[in-house]
Amino acid sequence: MTGTDALLVALGAAVGAPARMLVGHWVRDRFGTTAAAGTLAVNVLGSLALGALVGAGVGAGWVALLGIGFCGAFTTFSSLALEVWEAMADGRRVEATAVVASSLVLGIGAAALGWSMVRP
Numbered sequence: 001m002t003g004t005d006a007l008l009v010a011l012g013a014a015v016g017a018p019a020r021m022l023v024g025h026w027v028r029d030r031f032g033t034t035a036a037a038g039t040l041a042v043n044v045l046g047s048l049a050l051g052a053l054v055g056a057g058v059g060a061g062w063v064a065l066l067g068i069g070f071c072g073a074f075t076t077f078s079s080l081a082l083e084v085w086e087a088m089a090d091g092r093r094v095e096a097t098a099v100v101a102s103s104l105v106l107g108i109g110a111a112a113l114g115w116s117m118v119r120p
Helices: 003-031 035-056 060-075 077-089 093-118
Strands: none
Touching: 003 035, 003 060, 003 093, 035 060, 035 077, 077 093
16 A cells, blocks of 8 residues: 555545434435444445445555545444444343344345446
């Protein structure tokens, strides 16, 4: 990785992190859902975008900017982990299990869909 790549990652992250906050809040406000739904939405959208990016076979600079930078900051494992932990601590085990399962299934499915959309 070069210094230029690091700058591209930083630039992508500077856009991805606020986008995550805005999309997560929009989902919660628009649909009257929990924080976990906002986290699920950004993680699935980020998986779709990353799948499409990788499927398109873009160059290293684009991967640094959009893949590592934007998608890395847009998606969030830490919020997912905290929301699952809180649900478990509150005795909402079914909700916690559903959040983990839906995150895995929808995230992997979205990445595969994104990849397949740009492949011949």
